[in-house]
Amino acid sequence: MVHNVKFWPKRTAKLEILIIFAHYHIGLHLEFHIFLSIPVLLATWFLGIKSGIFIAIVTDMFWLQIDWMLAPSEEAHQFLIFNSIMRTIISLVGAWLIYSLRKALQQLEVMATHDKLTGILNRHGFQERGKYIIDQSQRHSWPLAVVMMDIDHFKKINDSFGHDIGDLVLQSLGSELKKSVRSTDIVARLGGEEFALILPNTDSKHAHQIADSIRKKIETSRLSLPDGKFLTYTLSLGVTSGLGIDKMDLLLNQADNALYRAKGTGRNRVVSFHQTAHSC
Structure with missing residues (x-):
């Protein structure tokens, strides 16, 4: 830049x-x-x-x-x-x-920095933008939140409807995420059906609210298919937030642990890393 x-x-x-x-x-x-x-x-x-x-x-x-x-x-x-x-x-x-x-x-x-299928950032772009966001958060003493999410039973969608429909689901989610966050937030597809958000100047409570709002929106939406039918799907999301974080990997690991917990306790839900830490 x-x-x-x-x-x-x-x-x-x-x-x-x-x-x-x-x-x-x-x-x-x-x-x-x-x-x-x-x-x-x-x-x-x-x-x-x-x-x-x-x-x-x-x-x-x-x-x-x-x-x-x-x-x-x-x-x-x-x-x-x-x-x-x-x-x-x-x-x-x-x-x-x-x-x-x-x-x-x-x-x-x-x-090099964007996912070809969805048009949003890929893992490399996510890491590059994340470094800048972390620097800004440290400079201004902002809390920084990360949300990681998976499409529930995505393999079943591919197996039942084909990979073309699976791609359509990925594109739809990428588009919905871009519309659901602020212009200062970072949206990325990390690979497969795994997506992530970076939410600058956002504490854990507000990050959880944003994540749950996205979950509800996806849960109640219907994706129109080429044959005229509709497809519904859900998300599992893991949320974490911190102050004075100097490494993105730390937040990613915490959000990933929370996501793992969300998938292991029934899917279609948001779990905060602080909830998992207290339950251990």
């Missing part, structure tokens, strides 16, 4: 002015228009293709005006126009290449 993106318009503008100012004072004796591509490429990378195109055109207009004033004769003006057009084309091509490169890198990042 790029930090302080809001500062790049000013930085790019300052660099552009500096290059044009240097050209004005050095004159036509030294040709260094290649440096014009620097603010164009920076603007494209940090601000987008439209900003890069705008910077390319504006910069070359100023450059042409300076060349026009410094030209030794009017006969040279036609060459200056041609050079200006070539500079603009080169800058635009460079901007497009940088834009394409950044877009490709972003797509690769999404592929």
